[in-house]
Amino acid sequence: MSLNIMRRIKFCAGHRLHKHGGKCEFFHGHNYVADFHVTGDHVDDVGRVIDFAELKRLFKGWIDEHWDHAFLLNEADENGIHALKQVVPCKMYILPANPTAEGMATYLLESVCPKLLKGTGVTCVKVAIWETEDSFAEASIDTPSRVQEQEEWSEPMVS
Numbered sequence: 263m264s265l266n267i268m269r270r271i272k273f274c275a276g277h278r279l280h281k282h283g284g285k286c287e288f289f290h291g292h293n294y295v296a297d298f299h300v301t302g303d304h305v306d307d308v309g310r311v312i313d314f315a316e317l318k319r320l321f322k323g324w325i326d327e328h329w330d331h332a333f334l335l336n337e338a339d340e341n342g343i344h345a346l347k348q349v350v351p352c353k354m355y356i357l358p359a360n361p362t363a364e365g366m367a368t369y370l371l372e373s374v375c376p377k378l379l380k381g382t383g384v385t386c387v388k389v390a391i392w393e394t395e396d397s398f399a400e401a402s403i404d405t406p407s408r409v410q411e412q413e414e415w416s417e418p419m420v421s
């Protein structure tokens with residue numbers, strides 16, 4: 263048996279889609295919603311897979327530090343990165359792919375959640391990123407063990 267729970271985290275961030283070819287190539291921002299779906303196979307003495315408050319501490323803590331009020335850019339977007347570095351102070355987070363809802367959900371699921379949840383006994387199996395109230399993308403894994411832990415972290419650039 264598995265038990266599935268979800269913790270929602272809201273944040274705002276700026277981005278642009280490298281080579282989008284349309285309006286989303288301009289710098290702009292969104293009020294994002296991130297839904298973290300977590301699974302476990304047993305409950306504690308209180309009846310919880312994991313305390314929602316602990317998930318908030320972990321997920322919101324990471325989001326607040328790295329993405330909230332930051333600009334998210336594709337590492338291939340040299341022009342955008344160069345431009346943002348001129349801004350003082352500047353909070354920027356560089357991703358290995360475009361900061362689409364799909365790219366952000368994938369990054370959280372594969373690169374961030376395994377580290378945050380290490381030792382908790384639960385696994386994040388799906389992350390949904392809502393870019394607007396009408397559109398979202400989700401990344402999910404079928405088998406938790408498919409998630410690989412990655413050693414490299416992109417630190418936010420603050421200047």
Ligand SMILES: Nc1nc2c(c(=O)[nH]1)N=C([C@H](O)[C@H](O)COP(=O)(O)OP(=O)(O)OP(=O)(O)O)CN2
Nearest residue numbers: 279285286290361362363364365393394396397399
């Ligand atoms: N599959 C995806 N398509 C798009 C993404 C994305 O993350 N995944 N992102 C964007 C842009 O970020 C854009 O800001 C959102 O575009 P759009 O949905 O067109 O924006 P609006 O809902 O605000 O549309 P209006 O026509 O301006 O009302 C684009 N595509």
